[in-house]
Amino acid sequence: MKKFLWLLGILCIQQLAVAQETFPENGVADRREGCYAFTNATIVKDAQNTLKNAILVIRNGKIVSVGNGVSIPKDAVVVDCKDKYLYPSFIDIFSDYGTTPAGPATGATRQVGGFGQQTQLTSNTKGAYGWNQAIKSEADAFKIFAADEAKAKTLRETGFGAVLTHVKDGIARGTGALVTLASDKENLVLIKERASAHYSFTKGTSTQSYPNSMMGTIALLRQSYLDAQWYKNKPSREGLNLSLQAWNDNQHLPQIFDASDKWNDVRADRIGDEFGVQYIIKGGGNEYQRIKEITATKATYILPLNYPQAQDVEDPNDARFVSLTDLKHWEMAPTNPGALEKAGVTFCFTSAELRDVKQLMANIRTAFAYGLTETTALNALTKTPATALGVYDKVGSIETGKWANFLITSGPIFNEKTNIFQNWVQGKKYSIKDDSWKDLRGTYKMVFNTSSGPVNYVLDFKSNNAASIIGQDTVTSKFYYDGRQVRINVAPERRGGGGQNFNLSGIVNNDVWTGYGEDSTGNRFTWTATYDQPTSQKADSAKKRPTGPIGKVLYPFEPFGWEEGQAPKQETILFKNATVWTGEKDGVIEGADVLLKDGKIAAIGKNLSAAGARTIDGTGKHLTAGIIDEHSHIAAGSINEGGQSVTSEVRIADNLNPDDINIYRQLSGGVTSSHILHGSANTIGGQTQLIKLRWGANDEDLKFKGADPFIKFALGENVKRTTSTQGNVRFPDTRMGVEQVLVDAFTRAHDYENRWKLYSKDKRGNAPRRDLELDALVEILNNKRFITCHSYIQSEINGAMKVAEQLGYKYNTFTHILEGYKVADKMKAHGASASTFSDWWNYKMEVVDAIPYNAALMSQVGLNVAINSDDAEMARRLNHEAAKSIKFGGMSEQDALKMVTLNPAKMMHIDNKVGSIKVGKDADVVLWTDNPLSIYSKSLYTVVDGIIYFDREKDAQMRKMVTAERNRIIRKMNSEKRSGAPVTPAQPSYQIMHTCGEHAHNHGMLTIDASELD
């Protein structure tokens, strides 16, 4: 009991020492100024400036002076830092220290709003906040911040002195607070309460259905910027909106975006560009895969250092399912900081995602092997984060006036054997490895003052738990040393028999140890040990030798990607003596030549020649225009924003994914252009994106330039949530409701357009609210955006057209349209095209009347008909799908081929550029081994813009390269395992497959339909 009280007393003293003015005292006040002078130190003020033999003076938690020969106040406690280094303490600006959100972790949150999911249409947040639960701009980390000594201690031990903490929950996450890691009360630790504003692409604990896609998230962010702008005029109809108010209030702060992936980095930056914001971007550690695009963002990055662990791939049957992408990322992740440094990108480090914060230094040292410099690394932990936040006047270097946040180390900070002795935070000492403050390792002269006189030994002190005593023999003892106390237990060597056995206990006073001991027979004696000389130390360095050769970045970072500089280039190509399917009046020309030049079709004829052209013999081969897929879902980060029935604000273009292997696979099937559509989760889906399959290009360069914009609509089972397992609450639930959704949306669009027209006449009053959803619909009304509408049943097709005709818009294309044959005459009257499947049917109720004669029948009625895939597998055989209409409906071969070339080009208004072999059109062509409509045909070359993106011979070589590269890295992983490194079980590289969410088609063992993830 007595001891307990005593302990309590100690705690009270600590509390008193930090008490604030306004807090009442219990007892006698104990205010301290905490004046210290650190002398004889090597002071690394910042990465550029180091002072030798310098003095640092601190008082009241701040730095008073620093330099050579500065005066030491009389009341300063002098700390001799001879041979010691002082560094500014580190700063982590991507922390949730003390603000960890309550509730389920993000990963465990069941997202809602996808197919078969429960729908929550409104926010569950109580109060005068905005409409979306994931927009938490009103959240302020400082309001809930609670210091957490256990976490602070771990961070301090790694070298951190201050962190920017924010609540990692939501798409807009409110403000972050700059706090130190001192153990004082929150009042003193919070050194800037609103230091930053935070955003992300994940909605966290929000249970609201919208958004449930990357596109929706981006649209929500964009609309929020617009709404906040509009809200500045306090529109009375909105009332008080604390979320928008906070959004505006937060704009002057540094804006930090948690993107966490290379493409997301770029996506975030684009949002910023649109609204005049330069985000500080929290990256994903894979930025090295697209260094050019990352550099172009001009953002400061926050980099995680959580390199993937080696996988256990010793069993070839396990290795079989780990993709080259994952293998290479394991090898290359440590190159990320070095690659960014080389590219001139400014970055900070965060420890937030490390499995163990203590891994920080080791991981930084690994990065040194791949080009990261120590200067940049130190900046990344100090000056850069402080500068990014605009708090470099407070923290980030050892300079007068700043917080006394610094480290005392045994040597250069990044050296492997360097110890951090102390971490001073706000002028307060936190011992980390104080016991080795003075390197007392070495040999000691030991004297046992036994009753029979002094006995001499030599003690070789190697480390805190290893020492040996050298007398007649060298005896390894059990040894304990903590800088204050020492214990030595020596047991006799059994085989020698004659050894001494004794137990010693002593107190350390620098280089003289004094103690008491007993031998095995109970004789008591005192002893001393006096420092003699140091043991020789091995050279220490931060450098770590590279672990053998490392692979190259591939563009895209996928098997069959190109190495830098190895991507195929535009060529002048002359196809000689081929059977040319022009798709034009000339029909099929036997033995013709086609010249591609400057990315265009330059000439078609016989006996053409072109100087310097690469000549490809087309004898016995067939040349056609590249295949165009009107309905595809490849190369996208998300496809369905099902959170609402009208989501015309979302854009596939916002989340293109150039790393989709299906781009390459489809090139092998002769596809050159794909129309990437939104899914069918809702009546008015999202804006589509036409791309060319430029394998290796970035998201922007994938886009088919100069094409009319389109939007996806959908009708029927999917939009009325037929597969909802929990009962649908999202309007509509019937086809009758679908019609009303359309009527309502376009009525609102008309009103909206009129409001703007009225406003733009005289610009009086406040501008109407810009609504991204209605903007897209107004574009439709003005023939600036065109509809492709997922549809099956004749009633719904007819109904949609009637709404359009009443409200002044048009359906450009009906896609799927399996009952199109029943209303082909009406579609023709409306002016719609049809894009359909060849022979899908009976997989759902609305396709029980689907017939493989559909395409032929619609063509015969006079519609422009295309065959589409909607499927990454079938897209590789679209020419064969089109050929089915030869059998089902007696279509001519040339007309059948047009259904996957010229006809889709026409329906997407790009037939002036692609779709047939005609002089002046884009050089998008395919050379086939056989008649392209024969099952026995396969592509030899697939050319886009005069660039051979698929070459079957080259493909054969690349297969060998993929295998070789796999094997090389697998060997490396295995040797890592054998050398004792921790490994995780092999994780199969699953791929996400986007479809309309209704299909029963096979896509291989490792493919997961995106709808299962919604």
Added chain:
Amino acid sequence: MKTLNLKLETPFHKNKNHMKKIIVSIAFASIIIAGKAQETIYPSAKQTQPILITNGLVHVGNGQVLDKTSILIHDGKITQVGTSVTAPAGAQTIDAGGKHIYPGLILTNSNLGLVEVNSVRATNDVQEIGTLNPGIRSLVAYNTDSKVTNTLRSQGILLANIVPEGGAVSGSSSVVQLDAWNWEDAAYKIDNGIHINMPSFLRRPAGGRFARLGGDQPQVDPVKLALEQVDQIKSFLQEAKAYAAETNHAETNLKFAVVKGLFNKSQKLFVHANTVKQMLVALDFVKTFGVDMVIVGGTDSWQIADLLKQNNVAVIVSQPHNLPTLEDDDVDQPYKTPAMLQKAGVLYAINDEDGQTRGRNLGYNAGTAATYGLTKEQALQAITLNAAKILGIADKTGSIEAGKDANLVISTGDILDMRTSIVTDAFIQGRKIVLDNKQKQLYERYKYKYNLK
């Protein structure tokens, strides 16, 4: 392909809210059936007079092609194949006019007649509840009036192996012929095999976007879990084998009794497996129980083709029209897998299990395999004679040879190529079947509407 272990929920939970919708759907279905359909497409009557088909380009199904050849059919059987067959008295003669004649194509693994509309639960009778269901018999639920059937026949598919799904032991399949009034008429080979689903040895998706699939629970070692399930199957087979050795039992065990055919090889063991680990475990069954085994799926069978050959294990390649497993795989891997099995001498069949085209593209799946390494006749054999061998019906069908059932297809051109595979006539057991179907009728209906020829 089985993706059971990945599916966390079936979209059709028994749920009160959902009941209403099902009822609505049923009503909708009834209207369609009443409104139009193929109800007047009758199964053909037994062959009464001899039929002589002359001047055909006969693809025997075993690799041979016979030009200008005649086929004589008597009492449902092929009695003669040759260039100088004369018509017996009273025979009907059909001049094939040089067209191609093929053995009827065979779907080796199908849910035909068990699944009408995939997404409508009420129309599905393919997956039973429970783990060990050897007694489940596909034949008794086989619906001869499925609207899908006639669309297959007009593609030259005349026989199908109807397979139950679900559980570890799913039950027995039966082969049916596709021209019947009821399942008893349809039965071609009853309970020809027992079907087992090999558990997955793959770790489930984890982390990042996949977190939602598995929650945050740590993964149980999938190999350990799978091996436990394998042991369950294995001990079932062990006890069943022992049970089969004794005729008198104090306790009758229906589950044991129903698989006794495995041990005297009157039934085959169909193991649905795709990865090498799964197939290696399956090979262990062959060694332990001495069964006739067929691997169904066989995605990675090309990796251990020699081993499969050594153990006389056959493979049903579930569908060449599929994506490669891994991004790293050759882009045409599924297309060329059959050719790799062929080269290794494995007995294999090509199948089409597509859920959206319902098996009709069997010929084109084989055609694609021919584009990627097989000869056309090898590809044909993979959907005819090989299929028959694997299903245990090669004594009756699978090739155009005297003594076999007259299951024939006449096509104007190459049946493996969609351009040319126009089936003009088909015979099942000598019965010339009607090649009309619902889709053709709808085609006619709207040609009529639009005044098209």
